[in-house]
Amino acid sequence: MRTYIENLKNHVGEKVELRGWVYQSRSSGKVKFLELRDGTGTVSCVFFKGECTEEALNQFDTLTQETSLKLVGIVRKHPKHENVFEIGAESFEIIGKSENYPISPKDHGTDFLMENRHLWIRSKRQHAILRVRHEIINAVRDFFDGRGFTLTDAPIFTPSACEGTSNLFETKFFDEKMYLSQSGQLYMEATSRAFGKSYCFGPTFRAEKSKTRRHLIEFWMVEPEVAFNDMYDNMELAEQFIEYIVQRVLKNRPDEMKTLERDISKLQNIIAPFPKLHYKEAAQIILKENPNFIVGDDFGAPDETIISSQYDKPVFVHHYPSAIKAFYMKEDPKEPGYAMGCDLLATEGYGEIIGGGQREESIEKLVSKIHEHKLDMKDFEWYLDLRRYGGVPSSGFGLGLERAVTWICGLPHVRETAAFPRLYGRAYP
Numbered sequence: 001m002r003t004y005i006e007n008l009k010n011h012v013g014e015k016v017e018l019r020g021w022v023y024q025s026r027s028s029g030k031v032k033f034l035e036l037r038d039g040t041g042t043v044s045c046v047f048f049k050g051e052c053t054e055e056a057l058n059q060f061d062t063l064t065q066e067t068s069l070k071l072v073g074i075v076r077k078h079p080k081h082e083n084v085f086e087i088g089a090e091s092f093e094i095i096g097k098s099e100n101y102p103i104s105p106k107d108h109g110t111d112f113l114m115e116n117r118h119l120w121i122r123s124k125r126q127h128a129i130l131r132v133r134h135e136i137i138n139a140v141r142d143f144f145d146g147r148g149f150t151l152t153d154a155p156i157f158t159p160s161a162c163e164g165t166s167n168l169f170e171t172k173f174f175d176e177k178m179y180l181s182q183s184g185q186l187y188m189e190a191t192s193r194a195f196g197k198s199y200c201f202g203p204t205f206r207a208e209k210s211k212t213r214r215h216l217i218e219f220w221m222v223e224p225e226v227a228f229n230d231m232y233d234n235m236e237l238a239e240q241f242i243e244y245i246v247q248r249v250l251k252n253r254p255d256e257m258k259t260l261e262r263d264i265s266k267l268q269n270i271i272a273p274f275p276k277l278h279y280k281e282a283a284q285i286i287l288k289e290n291p292n293f294i295v296g297d298d299f300g301a302p303d304e305t306i307i308s309s310q311y312d313k314p315v316f317v318h319h320y321p322s323a324i325k326a327f328y329m330k331e332d333p334k335e336p337g338y339a340m341g342c343d344l345l346a347t348e349g350y351g352e353i354i355g356g357g358q359r360e361e362s363i364e365k366l367v368s369k370i371h372e373h374k375l376d377m378k379d380f381e382w383y384l385d386l387r388r389y390g391g392v393p394s395s396g397f398g399l400g401l402e403r404a405v406t407w408i409c410g411l412p413h414v415r416e417t418a419a420f421p422r423l424y425g426r427a428y429p
Contacts, residue, residue, distance in 0.1 A: 003075075006040035008085040011075045018043070018087065021122070022067045022098070024105075025060070032060045034089065036071060042124075044078075045071060045087040053091045066098035066122070114415065118429045121419055128256035129416050132249055133405045137201075139248040140222050140401075143241055144199045149224060152191035154184025154200040160379035167208045180205040185396060186328070186383055188225035189359060192394055193386055199224035209424050213413040214301065214351055216402055218422040225396035231330075231340040231358040234395035235316050238344055238354050239272040241399070242314060246270040249408055262410040266348060269312050276316040279338065282307050298324045305349040314353070318342035327369035328383075330360040330393075342397075350407040356397025363387035 003016040020038030032047040071092040078084035103119050113120045120126055157178045169180040184200040191198040201222040246267050257264055286293045286303045308315055319338040322331045329339040341357025360366050363384055370380055405417040415421045
């Protein structure tokens, strides 16, 4: 009976058939050990003379790393480790030979590993990262679906830059000039007027020639939007969301976190509510360690680290100067010059993982902002219609999936969070 390694606990004492790849093998006297992986886990397969066929013993030394095979044996509990199982191997059949597999246990440089990303993802560490990513994706969907949100994905081709930036990939849509989307937020404002609560979850693109550890060219964003929510409602939703996905990973992926050697004590405290700072307060904290910071500027990565290092939970910074925020961000009528927007800074120096805020509902102010940012008014007529026909306050945010994976896994670089990352200067494989 064909079985997957993750289900071996249900088949103790039974003969099973596994199909997978050789992770490593070794011999110790009359006993031979094969570690087999099948994508759901790895298991030690023990070959004893008298328990396995002579053919299996004779062929064992021909097995090379990543050779694929079909193996038959008896499932048994490991003699030394509880809740660990092994296979008393009887026989195997080679399906596909692997010759001179390029990724060996020795150290390899980052460029080499990225060039061989299609093979590197088979390693235990990379496998664990992508399993955690999968868990976070499921948690994202379960969180919003379980709270009455409707998934309404935004288009990838857009006629304009939603944030007024030039860092976009320009392309042709037949005879029209178009861009690859940098955000689905504006479209979620439209769908939230239809459904009350909506979200999109898909790929976005930034044409920034950046080589920092926090940036990818292609990445996934989840962007919820709620009609009638203000900035404070938005922060409450965001902190509940972050608590949910972090605690979900800790509960469902302990083995992967162990493989990654992640200090989970740093994550166990990620429980709402989170600290909240006005931009002015945050700026004063930065100035104590970085006297060259100019109040009114946006925060750089070192500035975010200064702020987040003060707390053992993610921290919100809200009310940034309007001048450094997108045209659609609402200015606080009680604090002119400051936008009702917020960023959530992760712990341990991982920086911004959420950005969002309240949208400007005044059509007159939006028109003025569109002119001020020198955007083409005709590209935003549909967006202005949302104010013409039953306009309401609304709020939303965006979470970059890969940044969240980087933080939760405790990784030094975002490039390990996607199966096939796209970075400035790298689009292979």
